[in-house]
Amino acid sequence: MAQKPVGILRFLGTNCDRDVWQAVETLGLTPRWLWHEDTFHPADYSGFVVPGGFSYGDYLRCGALAAKAPAVQSLSEAAKKGQPILGICNGFQILCESGLLPGVLVRNEGRRFIDKWVKLKLRSSNAWTQSASVGRELNLPIAHGEGRFFLEADGIDRLFENNQVWCTYSDNPNGSLKDIAGISSPTGNVCGLMPHPERAVTTWMGSEDGRVILSNLLV
Amino acid sequence: MKIGVRILPKNEVLDTQGRAVESTLKSHGRSVNQCRVGKYVQLDLAETEPALALKKAGEIAEFILYNPLIETFELEVLPN
Numbered sequence: 001m002a003q004k005p006v007g008i009l010r011f012l013g014t015n016c017d018r019d020v021w022q023a024v025e026t027l028g029l030t031p032r033w034l035w036h037e038d039t040f041h042p043a044d045y046s047g048f049v050v051p052g053g054f055s056y057g058d059y060l061r062c063g064a065l066a067a068k069a070p071a072v073q074s075l076s077e078a079a080k081k082g083q084p085i086l087g088i089c090n091g092f093q094i095l096c097e098s099g100l101l102p103g104v105l106v107r108n109e110g111r112r113f114i115d116k117w118v119k120l121k122l123r124s125s126n127a128w129t130q131s132a133s134v135g136r137e138l139n140l141p142i143a144h145g146e147g148r149f150f151l152e153a154d155g156i157d158r159l160f161e162n163n164q165v166w167c168t169y170s171d172n173p174n175g176s177l178k179d180i181a182g183i184s185s186p187t188g189n190v191c192g193l194m195p196h197p198e199r200a201v202t203t204w205m206g207s208e209d210g211r212v213i214l215s216n217l218l219v
Numbered sequence: 220m221k222i223g224v225r226i227l228p229k230n231e232v233l234d235t236q237g238r239a240v241e242s243t244l245k246s247h248g249r250s251v252n253q254c255r256v257g258k259y260v261q262l263d264l265a266e267t268e269p270a271l272a273l274k275k276a277g278e279i280a281e282f283i284l285y286n287p288l289i290e291t292f293e294l295e296v297l298p299n
Contacts, residue, residue: 060258107236148233
């Protein structure tokens with residue numbers, strides 16, 4: 001039986017949706033759009049990606065308005081069922097604002113939008129890293145103005161204790177607490193990260209390291 | 220009835236906007252001890268009783284207007 005499609009959420013202002021679509025196709029999988037105003041049946045999909053962009057123009061707070069969308073309610077059901085969900089950049093912000101992931105992404109320490117390649121270290125195993133070995137380094141691009149992960153100190157300690165900090169920056173670009181680049185839910189099926197794995201899936205893009213994360217959709 | 224919702228970043232959160240304004244003020248000879256930048260939301264509600272209007276505004280603020288991890292909010296009844 002053919003694998004179920006990968007659901008890609010689209011909000012007003014999402015702009016990395018087509019990149020994710022192409023990356024999913026590059027892996028030999030079938031992508032399908034999920035419009036923010038519609039609910040969906042989680043069981044019809046093998047996994048979900050919430051792409052980056054500027055949903056609702058970052059009004060109020062990044063991801064805050066998108067987090068209340070009907071499609072995110074369906075995504076919460078998928079999360080409870082243990083299905084794999086990946087939030088990239090603004091998608092990470094949306095997952096945090098919806099409560100599917102702890103913490104919040106705030107303005108970069110240096111106040112600037114940063115667009116560059118960064119080195120990351122994989123620190124724990126979850127639904128999106130199971131094919132990769134812990135400790136592996138990845139080379140991925142970032143492009144964000146509000147990517148500084150924030151949570152009160154106790155909360156951060158708990159994330160480390162529970163292995164929910166799944167990737168960190170080798171050279172922290174934005175002042176993110178404890179160099180955090182990505183975190184997961186306690187169960188490991190919901191993950192968010194600020195770097196863009198979908199922008200690194202072929203050699204001509206500069207790196208294929210994005211496959212290390214996205215290829216877990218094939219599992 | 221109109222209710223104002225004043226939202227400010229918590230003291231322990233780095234307020235980059237506030238810092239930027241502070242630094243501009245300083246460079247123009249108008250130093251301040253501190254400057255924090257937040258947002259102000261004005262809600263026009265059907266409720267006419269201040270207590271009811273404040274309760275509803277509080278619920279709205281909790282629902283979406285502020286993020287308790289990084290912000291605080293205060294409500295005020297505004298003249299019509």
